[in-house]
Amino acid sequence: MDLVVFGIVWIIITAVAEWLMHHYVGHNSMYFLLSNQGNITLHAFNFLTTMLIPVFLFVIWFLVFSAIRFHANSPEAKQSRHQFTKNGLFTGVWITASIAVNLLFWLHPTAADLEQMFASQLPSAQRNDLVVDVTARQWEWIFSYPQYHLTQTVNAAGQDELVIPAHKKVQFVLRSYDPFHTYDVEAGVIHSFWVPAFGIKEDVIPGETRYEYIVANRTASYQTNPEVRVQCAEVCGPGHPWMEAPIRIVTASQFHAWVAKQQKMEAASGA
Amino acid sequence: MAQNVVATNTHKVRVMPPMLRGFLWAGIAFLLLNSITAAIRPDVGHPFFTEVSITIGWVGAVIGWLLGVGAYEGMVLPLFGVTPRVGEATDWRRYFAFATDHKVVGIQYLTSSGCAFILAGGIAMTMRIELASSTMYFFHYSDQYLSAVGVHGAIMMFSVATVALVGGLGNYMVPLMIGAKTSVFSKLSGLGQWLIPAGVLTLAFSPILGYWTTGWRGYEPLGSQDASGIIFYYLGVAALTMSSVIVSLNLVVTIVFNRAPGVTWARLPMFVWGILTVSILNLIWLPEIQMTFILQLLDRLVPLNLFNAAGSVLTQLELFWLFGHPEVYIVVVPAFALWNEIIPVMAQKSLFARSWAVIGLIFVMMLSGLVWAHHMFTNMRNSEMFPFSFFTEMISIPTGFAFMAAIGTLWKSRYRLTTPGLLILMSIFNFLHGGVTGVFLADPPVNLQVHDTMFVVAHFHYTIIGGMVFSWIAAMYYWLPKMSGRMYNEFWGKFLSIWIFIAFNTAFSTMFLVGLEGMNRWVPTYPPYLHPLNLIISIAAWTLGVGFVLHAVHIVWAWKKGPRAPENPWNGHTLEWLTSSPPPQHNFDVTPEVIDGFYNYGDDADPIVANLSELKPKQT
Numbered sequence: 001m002d003l004v005v006f007g008i009v010w011i012i013i014t015a016v017a018e019w020l021m022h023h024y025v026g027h028n029s030m031y032f033l034l035s036n037q038g039n040i041t042l043h044a045f046n047f048l049t050t051m052l053i054p055v056f057l058f059v060i061w062f063l064v065f066s067a068i069r070f071h072a073n074s075p076e077a078k079q080s081r082h083q084f085t086k087n088g089l090f091t092g093v094w095i096t097a098s099i100a101v102n103l104l105f106w107l108h109p110t111a112a113d114l115e116q117m118f119a120s121q122l123p124s125a126q127r128n129d130l131v132v133d134v135t136a137r138q139w140e141w142i143f144s145y146p147q148y149h150l151t152q153t154v155n156a157a158g159q160d161e162l163v164i165p166a167h168k169k170v171q172f173v174l175r176s177y178d179p180f181h182t183y184d185v186e187a188g189v190i191h192s193f194w195v196p197a198f199g200i201k202e203d204v205i206p207g208e209t210r211y212e213y214i215v216a217n218r219t220a221s222y223q224t225n226p227e228v229r230v231q232c233a234e235v236c237g238p239g240h241p242w243m244e245a246p247i248r249i250v251t252a253s254q255f256h257a258w259v260a261k262q263q264k265m266e267a268a269s270g271a
Numbered sequence: 272m273a274q275n276v277v278a279t280n281t282h283k284v285r286v287m288p289p290m291l292r293g294f295l296w297a298g299i300a301f302l303l304l305n306s307i308t309a310a311i312r313p314d315v316g317h318p319f320f321t322e323v324s325i326t327i328g329w330v331g332a333v334i335g336w337l338l339g340v341g342a343y344e345g346m347v348l349p350l351f352g353v354t355p356r357v358g359e360a361t362d363w364r365r366y367f368a369f370a371t372d373h374k375v376v377g378i379q380y381l382t383s384s385g386c387a388f389i390l391a392g393g394i395a396m397t398m399r400i401e402l403a404s405s406t407m408y409f410f411h412y413s414d415q416y417l418s419a420v421g422v423h424g425a426i427m428m429f430s431v432a433t434v435a436l437v438g439g440l441g442n443y444m445v446p447l448m449i450g451a452k453t454s455v456f457s458k459l460s461g462l463g464q465w466l467i468p469a470g471v472l473t474l475a476f477s478p479i480l481g482y483w484t485t486g487w488r489g490y491e492p493l494g495s496q497d498a499s500g501i502i503f504y505y506l507g508v509a510a511l512t513m514s515s516v517i518v519s520l521n522l523v524v525t526i527v528f529n530r531a532p533g534v535t536w537a538r539l540p541m542f543v544w545g546i547l548t549v550s551i552l553n554l555i556w557l558p559e560i561q562m563t564f565i566l567q568l569l570d571r572l573v574p575l576n577l578f579n580a581a582g583s584v585l586t587q588l589e590l591f592w593l594f595g596h597p598e599v600y601i602v603v604v605p606a607f608a609l610w611n612e613i614i615p616v617m618a619q620k621s622l623f624a625r626s627w628a629v630i631g632l633i634f635v636m637m638l639s640g641l642v643w644a645h646h647m648f649t650n651m652r653n654s655e656m657f658p659f660s661f662f663t664e665m666i667s668i669p670t671g672f673a674f675m676a677a678i679g680t681l682w683k684s685r686y687r688l689t690t691p692g693l694l695i696l697m698s699i700f701n702f703l704h705g706g707v708t709g710v711f712l713a714d715p716p717v718n719l720q721v722h723d724t725m726f727v728v729a730h731f732h733y734t735i736i737g738g739m740v741f742s743w744i745a746a747m748y749y750w751l752p753k754m755s756g757r758m759y760n761e762f763w764g765k766f767l768s769i770w771i772f773i774a775f776n777t778a779f780s781t782m783f784l785v786g787l788e789g790m791n792r793w794v795p796t797y798p799p800y801l802h803p804l805n806l807i808i809s810i811a812a813w814t815l816g817v818g819f820v821l822h823a824v825h826i827v828w829a830w831k832k833g834p835r836a837p838e839n840p841w842n843g844h845t846l847e848w849l850t851s852s853p854p855p856q857h858n859f860d861v862t863p864e865v866i867d868g869f870y871n872y873g874d875d876a877d878p879i880v881a882n883l884s885e886l887k888p889k890q891t
Contacts, residue, residue, distance in 0.1 A: 077842030
């Protein structure tokens with residue numbers, strides 16, 4: 001009888017939770033994402049949530065059920081009526097299910113998604129739509145566009161600014177050093193290149209060059225959503241909290257107009 | 272000067288209070304070694320205090336402190352065949368000096384850990400004050416905030432989470448639970464306890480040498496360019512980890528060699544299994560992190576360029592997490608063991624699937640050394656992601672065995688929802704959140720998004736506060752009648768438990784959301800759109816902090832003034848309940864002879880001890 005009540009309520013609350021998750025949370029997205037990589041992340045997140053809701057609610061509901069149904073009415077030590085130390089069916093199902101669920105998670109989403117992610121990083125998959133050199137120094141993100149001979153792009157306020165076109169594959173080349181250091185440009189610490197809206201971050205490590213590939217799938221900017229920003233995610237000293245830069249994701253024609261303006265500015269400043 | 276009068280066998284001797292003498296000797300040793308270093312240093316004109324001289328002076332200070340609190344009489348003089356003028360005190364003063372009775376040492380450890388918990392918790396409160404606003408208004412400079420993060424993390428990890436259940440309850444309970452009269456290397460544990468105040472004070476005062484910004488992980492090359500305060504981070508952690516290493520050595524040897532007749536491996540109590548596995552983890556991994564921090568210290572003092580762009584930055588990260596992930600199981604494995612120690616007693620029902628629960632502990636112990644690099648998915652080659660995500664997901668299988676045993680025991684039981692019983696259920700509830708969010712973190716694509724965000728901060732606070740601290744408080748209430756002979760107040764115990772449960776879950780479930788919405792770690796300021804949720808977290812965190820302090824007040828009150836407790840208030844079957852409360856110096860007048868397991872309940876359960884009538888008669 002306990003088993004039937006427990007099971008039925010478990011199924012009901014699981015169904016309700018799954019419905020809520022898919023009608024509200026799943027569609028509103030857990031976080032704001034607008035890249036190809038972000039889609040992979042979001043699907044993985046939602047898949048894991050879908051699969052874990054029954055597991056999670058099984059234990060939570062069990063704890064609540066025990067506290068209601070199995071609590072003793074007095075603090076006196078009275079032996080429980082039912083005494084058993086094993087139940088082959090329960091143990092067998094539990095162990096088999098936990099192995100199966102974990103293997104499943106490793107195959108999907110982990111292995112399946114990583115295969116997609118790695119494929120986008122293969123040299124044969126590169127079209128060199130746009131290359132952006134990203135230099136992390138203490139404490140600034142410097143963006144250079146070698147294809148357009150831009151050494152450091154800034155906005156009207158003089159702040160470093162990252163502008164990329166939507167629907168183009170962007171290769172970010174990530175390095176940590178300090179080109180403005182007076183005597184030791186190799187001095188650098190670990191930073192982490194993170195754009196929350198891209199759904200991925202990559203640590204930027206002194207002495208290493210790393211790559212990240214992103215296709216942004218719509219236009220946006222820091223003004224339309226504050227998650228469209230470059231944020232250093234790895235603590236890098238006292239300036240870490242302010243090591244951020246706004247991003248604009250624009251159309252191809254807006255991008256070319258912006259490049260022309262930047263080239264003019266750099267020519268004017270003699271850079 | 273205040274002087275103690277210590278009674279010895281023959282006459283009374285006036286001695287300086289040991290802790291005062293410890294401070295004095297520490298100060299003298301520091302100045303002495305610092306001066307020698309300054310004197311022999313070849314370059315002329317350097318300041319009197321340098322990083323090198325402070326490091327060497329600190330080593331002297333710790334040795335002076337340990338000798339001063341009583342290791343001189345307890346360990347050094349006997350080594351040379353000299354009988355010390357004074358022995359260990361027998362009254363309350365023994366709690367304030369080097370001691371060898373495992374129960375005294377256990378209480379000393381619990382006190383040290385408890386004070387460190389309140390201290391580092393208070394530091395967390397200052398962080399939450401700062402984060403209640405999106406701009407800087409409490410700290411003046413961000414490196415003050417980052418130092419607070421580092422000191423909070425290091426004290427909590429190395430002197431609370433690693434210590435309270437092992438050095439504290441492990442020292443006190445393990446010999447009792449296996450029917451031993453003493454621990455084997457009782458002087459080691461006695462010495463280890465006094466490394467805790469040394470390490471905690473070193474960490475707490477590290478900012479006097481300059482603010483350091485790395486947090487408790489001490490990542491390089493940031494650490495090498497930080498102010499000198501980070502030296503006290505390396506040294507403080509060295510003292511604290513050394514404490515856990517020597518305590519673990521004592522506990523492992525005690526469990527292997529000092530079990531009463533009949534306490535076979537198959538009958539070993541669950542909590543003892545937990546302490547055994549965690550002690551082995553300590554013995555394997557703590558020396559590894561000690562060597563890493565020594566390398567980092569030398570890298571800075573010499574300097575060696577081991578871990579900057581000229582050396583290998585990633586090596587330091589790998590070495591840190593090689594220890595760092597076993598560390599989280601060092602924290603939580605004794606908590607798993609406590610669940611299945613306390614649930615059968617509160618349910619008065621036989622422990623379900625005991626062998627699976629033990630296998631779970633052992634496999635968690637073994638697998639924990641194979642998963643470290645999942646802290647570094649943002650740093651690794653693609654090919655490495657597969658094995659590390661695989662092992663990380665697999666470790667949830669043995670972890671699940673602890674849940675399975677708990678659930679099987681609760682099913683159709685008569686569970687007494689006493690304060691410890693309630694807290695254990697809360698601990699399972701909380702740890703489940705930590706475990707389930709851990710599955711998300713094990714998936715590299717999700718990890719690459721939420722790594723280094725408040726999502727991760729919420730995740731590990733769920734496992735450590737939610738899992739370990741809730742279990743710790745549960746165990747304090749559970750064993751309070753044993754350790755003090757007194758009982759707590761059931762209303763206040765439950766009321767405060769519900770208080771911390773609600774405050775904890777409000778604070779840290781909201782923290783998952785700010786992480787998902789793009790809040791990174793180690794920041795005293797953040798974009799304004801994150802302000803409302805952070806304000807909720809701060810209010811709830813403060814409520815939680817007050818709740819913890821009230822629990823501490825309640826436990827201390829009950830310890831001193833609570834009503835007298837019956838001899839075996841929960842009707843537990845483990846051996847610690849077969850002696851008086853608090854237990855006499857050598858625990859048992861007669862060594863118990865165990866003839867059955869400790870977790871069998873029911874009317875037809877066999878007797879557990881053969882010589883029950885010879886053991887100390889029950890007081891009424």
